[in-house]
Amino acid sequence: xxxxxxxxxxxxxxxxxxxxxxxxxxxxxxxxxxxxxxxxxxxxxxxxxxxxxxxxxxxxxxxxxxxxxxxxxxxxxxxxxxxxxxxxxxxxxxxxxxxxxxxxxxxxxxxxx
Amino acid sequence: xxxxxxxxxxxxxxxxxxxxxxxxxxxxxxxxxxxxxxxxxxxxxxxxxxxxxxxxxxxxxxxxxxxxxxxxxxxxxxxxxxxxxxxxxxxxxxxxxxxxxxxxxxxxxxx
Numbered sequence: 001x002x003x004x005x006x007x008x009x010x011x012x013x014x015x016x017x018x019x020x021x022x023x024x025x026x027x028x029x030x031x032x033x034x035x036x037x038x039x040x041x042x043x044x045x046x047x048x049x050x051x052x053x054x055x056x057x058x059x060x061x062x063x064x065x066x067x068x069x070x071x072x073x074x075x076x077x078x079x080x081x082x083x084x085x086x087x088x089x090x091x092x093x094x095x096x097x098x099x100x101x102x103x104x105x106x107x108x109x110x111x112x113x
Numbered sequence: 114x115x116x117x118x119x120x121x122x123x124x125x126x127x128x129x130x131x132x133x134x135x136x137x138x139x140x141x142x143x144x145x146x147x148x149x150x151x152x153x154x155x156x157x158x159x160x161x162x163x164x165x166x167x168x169x170x171x172x173x174x175x176x177x178x179x180x181x182x183x184x185x186x187x188x189x190x191x192x193x194x195x196x197x198x199x200x201x202x203x204x205x206x207x208x209x210x211x212x213x214x215x216x217x218x219x220x221x222x223x224x
Contacts, residue, residue, distance in 0.1 A: 042119075042216050099210055100147075100162070106155070
């Protein structure tokens, strides 16, 4: 049983560019949440997708957007990258639109230079 | 929104000792409190969770207690082993079901 998978694992982008990160949820899960984890900090909730819709959103600007596909996989897009967007981006999958019993992927390390 | 405070930031124990990590939360509507373990360079892993209708939950050497009145919950690890060394995060969901994580506790277990 494949767990939560994310791609790519590492990414280097230039300030002002745009980036797309991808997440495939654990088998049987239909809900994907995205988090940003800065070095030495806990994960911060960006948003959650369920039934192909953004259901909840944390305190992140509109430069952060996402999408969920019919197969429950999801993308996180960040526009107009800033140096401060450098972080580990984690996705977590769960069931039924809840955030309970969520399983994390290994993350994408984004570096903005 | 929810605010979760976690203490201590670093905890150093000898192998075999017990370790306790404490978290407080602000939103009385919070009803789900997971704990995650994150080893260096790896993904956070759910190790135990508790819902607001339960006061205590145990899984082998790990237990979590919840005091709704005081709005705090704690992780207890008994008979610590070197492989327990990691960063531990608590979280609360708040009434909006948006998970808020604490800043983490770095647990170091000395052999």
